[in-house]
Amino acid sequence: MAFKKIIDSKKLLAFLTVFMLFGTNVLMAQTDASSPTGSKAGVNWLSVGYYVLLFLLIAISIAVIGKILKVYDLSQQIQGKKGIHWNNIMGVICLVFLVAGLGGAYWDITVQGSMTLPEAASKHGVKIDAMFLTTTIITLIVFVITQILLFTFLFRYRHSDKRRAYFLPHNNTIEKVWTIIPAIVLTILVIFGFFTWQEVENSSPVKGDVNIDVTGHQFAWEIRYAGPDGILGKKDFRLTAGANKLGIDFKDKNSMDDLQADTLVLPVNKVIRLNIFAQDVIHSVYMPHFRVQQNAVPGLPTFFKFTPTITTEEMRRKVDDPKFEYLLYCNKICGSSHYNMQRVVRVVTEGEYNQWIAKQKPYLTPALRTELKLAAADQKKSITQNRLALNN
C-alpha cells in the first residue's frame, strides 16, 4: 500500500498549498508588473500555465479521492460489510441542496431583486407592475412548493433494500384536481393580462398630446418633433440623401417647421405618441423605466402611446442618485455597435418643456434648403423613373 502512504503523508497537501501560494504570488506580481507597461506584452504564458496546472491538480486530486473511496469500498466488502451507501449520501446532498438553494434564491431575490428597475414612471407601467407582482407571487409559491416536494421526496424515499415502492399507477381524482387548479389560475392570469395588454395598446384616440418621430439606424436614434403647427410632415425613404437624412418630404408644408433634437424631452402627464421607424435593420425602442418597448421595423411604421408621470428630477430624488437619467436604448440586435445605441430621455414639467422646444433647431437647415432647391427637380424625375421601371 505504498500508494496509499504517499497520499496519507500530507506531502501532497503541503505541495498543493505551496504551489497555490507561489502561483498566486507570481500572478499578482505579473499583473502588477504588466499594468504600467501596457497591454502590448504578448501572451502571459505563465498565468495560462498556472491555470492549466491548477486544473490538472484539481483533476488529479479528484482522481486520488476517487481511488481512496474505491479502496475503502473494497476493503469494506472484503470484511463482509456493505460499502458506501451512495443512495443515502445522494439523498442527504439533495436535502442540503434544497436548503442551500432556497436560501440562495432568497438571498438573490432580496439582494439582486432590489437592484432592479425603480417604480414605473408611466401610467400604464403601474398596471404592468401590478400584473408582474401578481404573477411573481403566484409563481414563487409554485416554485417553492414544487422544489421542496421534489427534493424532500428524493431524501425521504431514497433506496432501501427493506422497502418496496408503492404501486400507484394513477389516481383520476387527484389528476383532475391538478389539471383544473392550474387551469383556473392561468385563466385568471390570462384575463388580467389580456385586459392590461388591451389597455396598454389601446390606440384611441390615435393622436397623443405630443407626437414625436423616433427613427433608428445603425447606430443612433434620430428624434423629430413637430414644429409650432403640431403636425409632423410626411416622409419618404426615397428622398433620403445628403443632409436630408430622414427622407423628409418638404413638399408637405407641415414638414417646414419640424424640429430636430438630440435628447428626448417629454412633458410630464401628457399623452406621448412615439412614431417609430427604422431605416436599415430592425431596432427596438426600449425605455424600461416607462415599461415601453416597440420594435422599429423598416417598412412597417409602428407607434407606442404612453403618459410619463414622474419627472427626471423627482426620479433622481426617489432613487437617490443625482446623476440618474431615463434612457432610450436599442434592444434588438442590429450590428456591431448595438451595445451603444442610446438617447437620454428627460421628463420635465410643461413649462420647462415649452422653454426647451422653443430652442430646438428646425430640420430644414440653410444647407439643406440650398441642397433641396437644387435637387428638387432631379428627385421628381428619378421617382417617376423608378415607378416606370417597376411597372415594366
Added chain:
Amino acid sequence: MSTLAVHDHGVAHHEEGHEHHHDTFLTKYVFSQDHKMIAKQFLITGITMAVIAMLLSILFRIQLAYPDKSFPLLETLLGRFAPEGRLDPEFYLSLVTIHGTIMVFFVLTAGLSGTFSNLLIPLQVGARDMASPFINMLSYWFFLTACVIMLSSFFIQKGPAGPGWTIYPPLSALPTAMKGSGMGMTLWLISMVCFVASSLMGGINYVSTVLNMRTKGMDLWKMPLTIWAFFLTAILGVLSFPVLVAGVVLLIFDRSFGTSFYLSDIVVNGQVMPFEGGSPILFQHLFWFLGHPEVYIVIMPAMGISSEVMSVNSRKPIFGYHAMVYSLIGITVLSFIVWGHHMFITGMNPFLGGVFMITTLIIAVPSAVKTFNWLATLWRGNIRFTPAMLFAIGMVSFFISGGITGIFLGNAALDINLHDTYFVVAHFHLVMGSAAIFGMLAGVYHWFPKMFGKMMDEKLGYLHFWLTFIGAYLVFFPMHFMGLDGVPRRYYAFTEFASMQRWLSVNMFITWAAIMSACAQVAFLYNFITSIFWGRKATQNPWQANTLEWTTPVERLHGNWPGEIPSVYRWPYDYSKPGAEEDYILQTTPLSQTMSSNLPHDFEDNPAGLEALNKWTSTQKANEEVK
C-alpha cells in the same frame, strides 16, 4: 439486408442471413445502416458540437465579465477576431449566433432526437431496424455535412454569421449591415437547409417506424413514454421544419437574387436601396412557426427520457401514464398556435398578440400536469440514485424553474418590458437549455450499456451531475434580475451605460460559474471515452427495467434480437407490483405467468382474461380457507 429482415421478422431464415454478411470497417462504422450505430454517430457528433458551442460560450462570457481587459491569449487563438486580445464586437455577435444555432439545432435537436429516437424506437417497439435504414443513414450524413458547413464559417475572411440565431432580416439580408451577414450568413443558410433535410429524413423514419413496425402486442397504449415523446417530436418536426426551409429559401432569394420578400423602405449608410413591398415581420412569422415547435422538439424527448428513467429508478410506475401521453399530445397541438408570443412587440396587430397570449398560457396546463405527475412518481418510491436518475431529477427541477418564468414572458403585457432582456436568456437557458441537456445526459448515462455494452463510472457521474447542476443554477438564476433591471441581451459590453455597470460583478460571478460547469464536463467526457474502451462490462438488464431493449443481447446484433422478436403482453411500467416476485416485470412476460400480481385493471378489454383472473383468485381464496 435489414429491410428484408424487417419485413418478415420472426421468420427463421433471418438468422442465417447474418452469418453470410461480413461488415467491413466502412460499412460497420462509417456508412452504417444499423440504427444503433447511427445513433452513436449522432451522439458523438452531437457531443462534439456541444463541446464546441460550450467553448464559444466561455469566450463570450469572458468578454462580458472583463469588458476592459485584454487577453493576449485570445489574439493568439483567434487572430483577427480578437485584435489586441479583446473580442471584436462583430465576432462577439457571431459567437452568440453560432453558440445558439449549434446548441438549439445541432445538439438539442439532432444530438438528442437523432441519438435516442434512432437508438430506442426500434429497440423499444420491437423492430429489427428503422423503416428505411438507408434514409436513416442519409439523415446522419446530411447532419454531418450541416455541421461541417456551419463550422467552416469560422475559417472565412469575415467570420461566421452574426445576426443572432433567429437571423432576422434585414440584418441577415443586407451584407453591408454587418460582417456576419456576408459569406458567413450564406454558409449558415446552406447548413440549415442540409440540417432540415436531415431532420425531415429522420422524422419521417421515426413516424413510420412507430406506426408500422411495432412488434406483436405492442399497441400504442403499451409504448413507453420515450417512444410517445419521440413519435410526437418527429411529427412536430415533419410539420414545422419545411416552413423554416420556405423562410430560409426566400431569404436566400432576397440576399442573392434581388427579391423583396422581407425587405422594404431600406436606407443603409445613406444609400437608398431598391427594395419595396416586403415585410421583415413575414420572416419572423415563418421562422417562429418552426421556432416555437422547435423548443418543444427540444424538450419533449428530454421529457420522455426523464419519465422513463424516473420510473425505472423510483421502482414505481410513472404516475398517470395516460395523462402524460395526453399532455404530450396537448403540447404538440398547442405548440403550433403559440408562435406569436415571440412577436408581441414587433408591430404585429395587438389583438393578435392577445390571442397568442391566451394560447401560450394554456400550454402551461399540460406542462404543469407533467410536473405534478413526475413528483407523484417519486412519492413513496424506492429511489435509486444512478447518475441517470440524478440528471432526470435535475431536468424536472430546471423545468419547473425555467417553466414558471414562461408565464411572465407569455403574458403580452409583461413581455413589453422583458422582451429580449436577460430575463429571456435566463428563461430559455433553464427550461430548454439546461432541462433538455439534462434529459439528454440522463439518456446517455441510462442507455450507455445498451449503446456500448459497458457501464459508465457512477462516482464520476455524481461529480459531473452536482457540479453541472449547481453551476447551471449559479449561471442562470442571477440573470433574471439583470433582465428585470432592463439589461438587454446580445450586448457586447455593458460599459456604455452607467446603470448597467453595477451588474459587472454579477457578470464576473456568472462567468466563473460557467467556467466551473464547463470544467465539470471534462469529468463526463473522460468518463464517456474511457468507459467505451475500459468500462465495466454491462449485464443484459443492468437497471432491472421492463422495456424491450433490455431483452436484447449485450453484444448488439444487427437486427437486435437473435431469434424471433419477442411479443409484448403488458405496459412498460409494472414496477413494484404487489404480489410479484421481483420489483419489475418485463413487458414480454405474459399475464398468465404473473397470476399472483395481476389486477382487474390489467384486463380492461379482455373479458376472457378477467374471467380467468376471477377464477384464479377464487381458487386461491378457497385454498387458503382449506389451510
